[in-house]
Amino acid sequence: MKSFLISDSRDTFLGLKLAGINGIIVRNREDALNEMKKAIQSGDIGILILTEKIVDMIKEEVMDYKIKSKTPLVIEIPDRHGSIRDTN
Numbered sequence: 811m812k813s814f815l816i817s818d819s820r821d822t823f824l825g826l827k828l829a830g831i832n833g834i835i836v837r838n839r840e841d842a843l844n845e846m847k848k849a850i851q852s853g854d855i856g857i858l859i860l861t862e863k864i865v866d867m868i869k870e871e872v873m874d875y876k877i878k879s880k881t882p883l884v885i886e887i888p889d890r891h892g893s894i895r896d897t898n
Contacts, residue, residue, distance in 0.1 A: 811856025812854055813831045813857040814833055814859065814882075815860075816833060816849065816861070817835050817836070817860075819835070819861055821889065821890045822890065823835050825890070833859070838867070839867045842868050846858070850879075850882065856881060857883050860887070861888070862887070
C-alpha cells in the first residue's frame with residue numbers, strides 16, 4: 811500500500827516527494843474534495859496525508875470519513891511554518 815499527499819503547499823509537496831511520497835497540490839475546496847475521493851477510491855493507498863489547511867477546507871468530509879472508514883488511514887500534518895492549531 812502507498813502513501814499519498816494532498817497539500818496546499820509546494821514546499822510540503824516537494825519535501826514529501828523527496829521522501830518518496832507522491833501527491834498533489836490543490837488550491838480550493840472542490841479540488842481538495844475531488845482528490846480525496848479519487849485517493850480513497852483508488853484502493854492502493856494505505857495512508858492519506860492532508861495538510862492542516864486542506865483539512866480546514868474539507869473538515870466535515872474528513873471527520874465523516876474518519877468515523878466511517880478504516881482505510882486509508884487519514885493523517886493531518888502541518889506545513890513548514892508549523893501547526894496552525896491551538897495547542898493549549
